[in-house]
Amino acid sequence: MQKQLIQQVSKAMQANADTIARQKEIIDHQEQSIERLKRLLTALAETQDKELKALPSMFDALETSLSKHTKEQQAWWSHRKQYTEGQIIIAEQ
Template sequence: MQKQLIQQVSQAMQANADTIARQKDVIDYQEQSIERLKRLLTALAETQDKELKALPSMFEALETSMSEHNKEQRAWRQHRKEHTEGQIVLAEQLVTLANAQLQLTTALKQYQSMLVPADDLTSDMIALETMLESTMDQLKSSQNAIKQSQSKLMSELETVAKLVNK
C-alpha cells in the first residue's frame, strides 16, 4: 500500500510537474503575446504620432487646395457669365441683322414689283425701234420732198429773177 501511495504521490507529482510545465508554456506564450502586443501598440502609437504631426501640414495643403479650387471655380463662373453675356449680345445682333434683312427683302420686292419685266421692255424696245425707223423713213421722205420743193422754188425764183431783170 505504501508503494501504491508512493506511486500515486509520484504520479500526482508528475501530473503536477506536467501541469506546471503546461502552465509555464502558457505563461511563455502569453509573455510572447504580450511582447508582440507591446510591439504592435508601440508601432501603432508611432504611426499615430506621425499622423498627428503630419495632420497640420495636411490640413494646410487641404486649405491651399480648397483655396485654389475656389479661385478656379470663381474664374470659371466669371468666364461662363462673360460667355453667356456674349451669347446674348450675339443673339441680339443676329436679331437686328435678321430684321434688317427682312426690311431689305421687303424693299427689294417692292422695287422688283415696280420694275417692268424684261420681256415687256424688249417688246417695247422693238416697237420703239420700229416706230423710230418708220419716223426716220418719213423724215427722209419729208426731207426729200422739202429738197424737191426747195429746188422747184429755187428754179421758180431764178425764173422770177430772170423775169424781173429783163
C-alpha cells in the same frame, strides 16, 4: 500496500510536475503575447504621433488646393457669364 502507495504518490507527483510544466508554457505564451502586443501598441502610437505632426502641413496643403480650386471656378463662372452675355447680345442683334 506500501509499493502501491509509493506508486500512487509517484504518479501524483508526476501529474503535478506535468501540470506545472503546462502552466509554465501557458505563462511563457502569455508573456510572448504581451510583448508582441506592447510592440504593436508602440508602433501604433508612433504612427499616430507622426500623423498628428503631419496634420498641420496637410491642412495647409488642403487649404491652398481649395483656394486655388475656388479661384479657378470663379474665373470659369466669370468667363461663362461673359460668354452667355455675349451670346445674348448677338442673338438680340
